[in-house]
């Protein structure tokens with residue numbers, strides 16, 4: 697490798713390096729500031745608040761099992777009849793029953809995961 701380290705090249709490389717180092721220092725300072733001001737408890741409290749809000753405003757949160765079954769049903773009916781999937785939620789005294797229905801052929805399936813009840 698033949699690098700021409702003449703004066704102009706050297707000045708340019710040193711200038712770039714210096715700018716790069718300045719940028720790193722300023723990034724370090726701003727990250728230090730973030731770490732200094734970070735409040736774990738406040739962050740956790742905000743997340744809990746957000747989670748509660750999401751839970752209150754959603755009709756139902758599918759369990760992993762329900763989601764997998766719904767996806768399987770949805771894929772199957774999209775392939776066989778190009779039908780979309782309608783979700784049927786039924787509030788019972790002990791939990792929410794979840795059903796899926798194909799909008800084309802009308803087939804219904806109960807996918808309720810009662811392990812959450």
Ligand SMILES: [Zn+2]
Pocket residue numbers: 773776777779798799800801802803
């Ligand atoms: Zn169908």
